[in-house]
Amino acid sequence: MKKVPAFLLIMALLFLNPANYMAKTMGVGDFIDTSGHWAEAEIRTVCNNGLMQGVGVNESGKRIFAPDSHVNRAQLAAVLEKTFDLDYGQLRFIKAPAASDYFWDVNNEDWFANAAMLCAINGIFESGRELIPDESVSRIEVARCIYRAFEAKKIYVPMIMLMPYYSDTKGLSQEDVNAIVFVSNTGIMKGTNSLFHPDDPITRGELARVLNQCIALIKANPPQNESKNYSLNISVEEVKSADDYLEIDADIPVIEGMTNTNLQKSVNQIFKQKVEALKAELYAGAVEQKQNAEEMGFPFNKYQIYTRSGPYFENGKMLSLYVDYYFYSGGAHGLTDRCAYNYDIESGQVLALKDLFVPGYNYKKLIDDAITAEISKRPDDFFADEAGFTGINEDQNYYLQNETLVIYFNQYEIAPYAAGIQEFRIPLQDFYKGLKTELYLLPVK
Structure with missing residues (x-):
């Protein structure tokens, strides 16, 4: 008999303050706007795995997920980094990379900057252009990125290769066709009624399901972690100078660790000679241009040389890297000349x-x-x-x-x-x- 009043008291408290009770009992993957949603279970799972989270609270202070909202490119980068545990792969960097090296419109302090950079390094996002982080991503872009991520991480999924039929995929690139075949055969993404809807923006609820499918496949087919046969180390020799004619800010690669020491010396000399030749050419032009400017009474802008090395690839057999040589010699703007260097490490052959x-x-x-x-x-x-x-x-x-x-x-x-x-x-x-x-x-x- 004594338990009845206590029970009634608890029920009265819940009736008077149900929101407080719900807030205390809701888990990481539970949101006020996902109850009864078709993706409720998928959202709970993806959030419990730490791959996605809510977008804030509503006017009543209740947590929301916005399952039908569109996913933007910044958000896609963030979840891809987590899902595939992205890193540098086989690439090595002379200087630490930054997001601004890959995208014109990304600040290195942006919350998604590191994720976007890793997506670019792994070839999941195209680089050397704008990211447009707030733009909604389409289903075909997500399929393409997922396909590339599995390739980049060497996660190979055994499957029966069936060509799915979708009447709205004509005109897609071969890579996009391959991506659709991959996500369809693995169950990561599906179409409806013979339509894939490639250009439709993907929703947060849909993305939750996609990520859960990816995680299941990754667990069943772990990445092939190959030993990295690194034998070389590349640093830079910094050359900086400035006078009335020419400013130089050059990073010259310096290779160490080649068993073929004659090749190593030769390659290092090539890097040096490239900058020296550019310096001699621009300096002569700057002297002449400055003299002409003074005689004709118009301003002279110093010539400039600015060089930076990109990441380099090495597998114990070959070395591949590039250097960007920017130079300004008057006019509206300078030019960047990218030079790639590809060598057989053993023979010294230029490949x-x-x-x-x-x-x-x-x-x-x-x-x-x-x-x-x-x-x-x-x-x-x-x-x-x-x-x-x-x-x-x-x-x-x-x-x-x-x-x-x-x-x-x-x-x-x-x-x-x-x-x-x-x-x-x-x-x-x-x-x-x-x-x-x-x-x-x-x-x-």
């Missing part, structure tokens, strides 16, 4: 693009098709017709990064100055039949 492949392998068509498909998605960024891209050439510029072949074109080669250096990234796995195994051994899927 042209064709040297990566076995004789007779038609790598050129595969690369041309990939570049053409990418250009078709943003044609206004490039020159048209003969002035634009007409195919790669024998001495095509390239470098390697994290299981990826990067084909690049310097300013004005195929696009206006404002478009910058154009990079096209192609997974090395796409060349699995043609890569020379003595230089690069792909992991077995």
Whole structure:
């Protein structure tokens, strides 16, 4: 009999203050706006795993998730970093990278900056352009990023490869088609009624399900953690000077650790001579230009040289890196010339693009098709017709990064100055039949 009044007292307190009771009993993955939602269980799971969280509280102070709100690119970067435990992979950096190295519109202090940078380093996001962090991401972009993330982390999922039929995927690039095949066959993403809805923005509820599927696949198929055969170390020699004619701020790579010491000395000398030759050329031009300016009574702007090294790739067999040489010699703006250096570490051979492949392998068509498909998605960024891209050439510029072949074109080669250096990234796995195994051994899927 004594328990009845106590029970009634508890019920009265709950009736008078139900919100307080709910707040105390709601778990990490419980939100006032997800109760009864189709993705309620998915949201609870993804939040309990620490991959997503709520967006704040409503006017009553209750936690909300906004399951039907769209996901923006900054949010996508953050969840991809957590889901795939992104790192630098096989890339090594002479100087610590920053988000602003990869995106024009990202401040290094932004909450998503590190995640966006890691997505760029792993080839999940395109870099060298704007990120547009607040823009909603589409279902096809998410599928593409998921596909790239599995490739970057070497997470290979056994599956029966079936070509799903969606009537709204015509005109997509080959990579996007591959991405849809992957996410469909693995159950990560599905369409409805023969439609994939590639251009529809993805919602937070949908993304929760996608991430849970990814985590399940990762647990069942752990990443292939290969031993990293690092034998080299690269530092920089800083060269800084300024006078009335020329300012120099140059980072010159210095390689150590090559067993072929003659090659090491030769390569290091090439780096030095490049800066010295640029200095001699610009200094002579600056002296002449300053004299002309004084005689004609117009202002003279100092010439400039600014160089920075990008990340480098090494696998014990080959070394691949690039250096950006920026120079200003009057006019409206300067120019950046990217120079790639690719070497067989043992023989000292300079590796042209064709040297990566076995004789007779038609790598050129595969690369041309990939570049053409990418250009078709943003044609206004490039020159048209003969002035634009007409195919790669024998001495095509390239470098390697994290299981990826990067084909690049310097300013004005195929696009206006404002478009910058154009990079096209192609997974090395796409060349699995043609890569020379003595230089690069792909992991077995």
